[in-house]
Amino acid sequence: MLFSELRCKQVINLKDCKCLGRVNDLEFDECSGQICKIIVSNGNRFACWFNNEPEYIICFKDIKKIGPDIIIVDIGR
Template sequence: MIRVSDIMDKEVINVKNGKRLGYITDIDMDVNEGKIVSFTLLGDGGRGIFSRGGEGEIIFWNDILKIGCDTIIVNIGSELNLDEFNI
């Protein structure tokens, strides 16, 4: 079992493009089921425990691939377009 405080300290990274999405600032739970539904992120540097204010990015529980020691790996959005970089 993992504690909410453990999740809040981990950086969220998108596996599709390697982008650092930031840190979790809020958690949406289904209290009837006792399960986490989604997380809210405020982006790089937007750390805080259950902070309010500003628009955040929503990450759904189903988008999480792996919760590691230091990071949470998610699978969201489109893949990196290498044509943009003339590779």
């Protein structure tokens, strides 16, 4: 899967079925080359200008399913 395809998917939290946003960036382990975390933003570009912190940083182990249109995660909010 390409990163451009991953960015198009909405991230949904399994706990409350809320849309967290879309994948904005990835964090890799330098040694293994594996994805450690996905960084999700809600898509509000104006908020990003005033706040450099992403909306959610989700560990890869919390991803339950990557489907054709959505990514389902299980995080406590």
